[in-house]
Amino acid sequence: MLDQEVRSLFIFKSIYETGSARLVAEMYGISQSKVSRYLAGLRDLYADTLFIRKKSGFVPTVRAHQLYPMINQIAQLTEELISMNDRNLDVKECVIAVPPTFSVGLPEFLEKTLKLVHPGLSFAVKATRRGVCEDVVKGNVCIAITHRECTRTTECSKQGVSMISMDTITKGELVYLVASQEHPVWQSDLSLENIAKYPYVVTQVPGFNDDVDPLEVYCREHSIPLKVAQRTTSLATLLESLLDSDGVSFLGAGCAAEFMSRFPGIKAERLSQHEFELLHEKAPTPKYAFICRHDRREKIPPLLISAIKNYIIEQVTNKVG
Template identity: 30%
Template structure:
């Protein structure tokens, strides 16, 4: 890693956010070959391609997804050091910190960066894991926005309702027996297997809909464990009979990169049955009430991202079951 310098880190972050190496070269005023050399050095050091070339441009690998928040934090800290020591030549750019649950963290930074470019706005941001201290961090200025499953009761915070979840993906290893079940008759079989919980503050505070469904059937749901980040999910699933649910399309798309994992979107009849006594989650964005704390275009873009991830387009509401999506499935589920 001795060949990895701050410039290489900056190149990686910019390529991750733009998914276009030529635009990064233009922005940094360097030859495209220099960008290629930086990425090659990083690929060699990490033993990972980092970006896969697709028809529509680059696509980050899971390693790149994991690396991005750490490298972004390095650049953020460097900027703070320069600001505090008076070395910054221009007025410091406003840096926004957004707290998000694991299922909504994937691609969030990239999507908001693209929207900023469309708005001809400069945007520097960090996406950090949602935690129980989120509301207090907002009040103290340590964070700017928070995606949550419930509204805040604090007087100085404003909670904006985004949507109620309408999607749920069943995820298990490729050769799991659950895939032999009819798509419209899976719930009764799912509760026979250990269930992996993705940790989400506020959402996990209540009884899980599947746990309540199992109790209604006179059964006790067995928990396989808890995953704090999506990258841990495949590790749990690959070596066990565990099953998990993912409630956002962006998270499901992220998991498609892990070989050996299959997912199927739950049919609408079973989705409704699962949430008969425990409603699906609500999604809110929470921020400080003070005027101008966050640009309205950024707030709107964040709400649009969440809404598109957790709801179905009107024409897709139907009673039939959805297809199975094995690992590396195509085309994109966001289409």
């Protein structure tokens, strides 16, 4: 696994060789602001600006020219060590089950993050389901992201709970309203009361809102009539529904909201923190947990585990990745 310090050296090497923060961000599947933070740490460490930004790109300083041969050697040795580890990977194929809200962003992120470090590892991302614990126990799924503490539920206790390892990742801290771009909801304040005036499409996530959605709970508690027009577990179905109707929906992940916004005629906007808190006044906020089998945990590349966890944290919380 590349820790923060070693990754900073790789970032330095790539900036030195390409002169472009944008290209480096694309290479490592991170934001340009994160590239800048890595460089800021190195600048503090070496007490030098290291690179000067010009129209032609990043130009190395004298100190950067001095550091490059040594950093390049460290990077090469690290890549050799990683390559040796990759050849000895116990898990070379990994099926990852995730909520539908991550199916549109996580695969691309993992591809960028892992291809330089574990080129021999292949993975497939599929939609999770309520009985995903059984899939994990049977070995049909390598890693699953759930909204519940599966090792403590009655349902999962029947599926070999003692074989499952579970880590809590984070709690959701945001929600996006999604509707057609010309929808009248955008002409008023994005309050729950105003949103509830329109047909609601529930984007179901197993273990979170597939029994009852937080907006349904809120409307029930405040005696607000709410028409649930449809329930779907597919972003593709959600897209079709919103384009062809006056429906609205909520999404709890930034990557899903961004995906929907790419389509002409669709708009997504984050609700205020006040409205988010009202939405979850009586309904619990979504929780994200990582599960896998005990006997497979040490065989999964640590970088894969940390990449999945970090991506989820960036997409569902106020933390900047």
